[in-house]
Amino acid sequence: MAEADGIAVRVERMIGDVTARIGHVRPLVEAAFRAAPRHMFIPPVALVAGEEMVAIDRTADPGAWLDAVYSESPIVTQLDDGRTPLRDVIDDGGAVRVPPGTDYTSSNSAPATVADLLNLLNPKPGHRVLEVGTGTGWTAALLSHIVGAGNVTSVEVDAAVAEQAAKTSARPVCSRIWSSVTVRTAAWSGRPSTGCTSPVVCGGCRTHGSGSAVRAG
Numbered sequence: 048m049a050e051a052d053g054i055a056v057r058v059e060r061m062i063g064d065v066t067a068r069i070g071h072v073r074p075l076v077e078a079a080f081r082a083a084p085r086h087m088f089i090p091p092v093a094l095v096a097g098e099e100m101v102a103i104d105r106t107a108d109p110g111a112w113l114d115a116v117y118s119e120s121p122i123v124t125q126l127d128d129g130r131t132p133l134r135d136v137i138d139d140g141g142a143v144r145v146p147p148g149t150d151y152t153s154s155n156s157a158p159a160t161v162a163d164l165l166n167l168l169n170p171k172p173g174h175r176v177l178e179v180g181t182g183t184g185w186t187a188a189l190l191s192h193i194v195g196a197g198n199v200t201s202v203e204v205d206a207a208v209a210e211q212a213a214k215t216s217a218r219p220v221c222s223r224i225w226s227s228v229t230v231r232t233a234a235w236s237g238r239p240s241t242g243c244t245s246p247v248v249c250g251g252c253r254t255h256g257s258g259s260a261v262r263a264g
């Protein structure tokens with residue numbers, strides 16, 4: 048099977064799994080899952096969160112990497128605001144040993160969580176959306192596919208994470224679907240920016256500064 052066919056099959060399976068889990072995925076959200084496939088936003092080495100943490104490495108095992116990317120799990124992409132490189136918690140045999148007290152500071156959210164959030168938000172073409180917490184950029188890309196070019200601003204508190212998301216978006220294969228999302232390094236303080244018709248606040252965000260509590264997505 049060609050890789051593209053394998054990915055298409057996995058995307059459909061993921062949509063089926065998400066629908067079974069949360070009951071319904073809006074047609075515009077389903078179409079976005081096809082247009083912005085999750086694997087484009089996952090780094091080659093990452094940690095899959097489940098009952099136990101599992102490392103995935105695209106170079107070492109591309110099939111296992113793809114299977115994990117199209118599973119229902121959240122995928123951790125940064126520890127301790129980048130102070131602990133992911134490779135430092137993966138031993139030579141591939142086992143993951145995360146020291147107590149380690150913070151999981153950035154991730155690609157579980158597909159069912161993202162679908163739930165987008166179902167609730169119910170974005171429509173032409174809406175202007177603020178996303179808080181760009182992370183890998185996947186949700187921003189999904190939003191962008193739905194609301195259209197130039198209508199998504201995404202803020203990310205961690206400069207390295209924001210830079211990586213911007214790089215991902217600049218890859219030719221992504222820019223087609225990303226449709227000019229604006230990524231800014233900024234910390235959400237709880238105040239909506241002007242001009243947003245549908246602000247979205249992602250799960251996992253922490254308040255920085257003096258704003259009111261962030262609503263979990």
Ligand SMILES: C[S@@+](CC[C@H](N)C(=O)[O-])C[C@H]1O[C@@H](n2cnc3c(N)ncnc32)[C@H](O)[C@@H]1O
Binds near residue numbers: 180203208
């Ligand atoms: C669960 S991840 C986001 C997942 C992302 N939507 C995706 O598709 O990959 C949460 C992100 O929010 C960022 N974050 C946390 N609090 C924030 C804040 N107050 N302002 C901006 N970004 C924040 C974190 O650095 C992290 O990258």
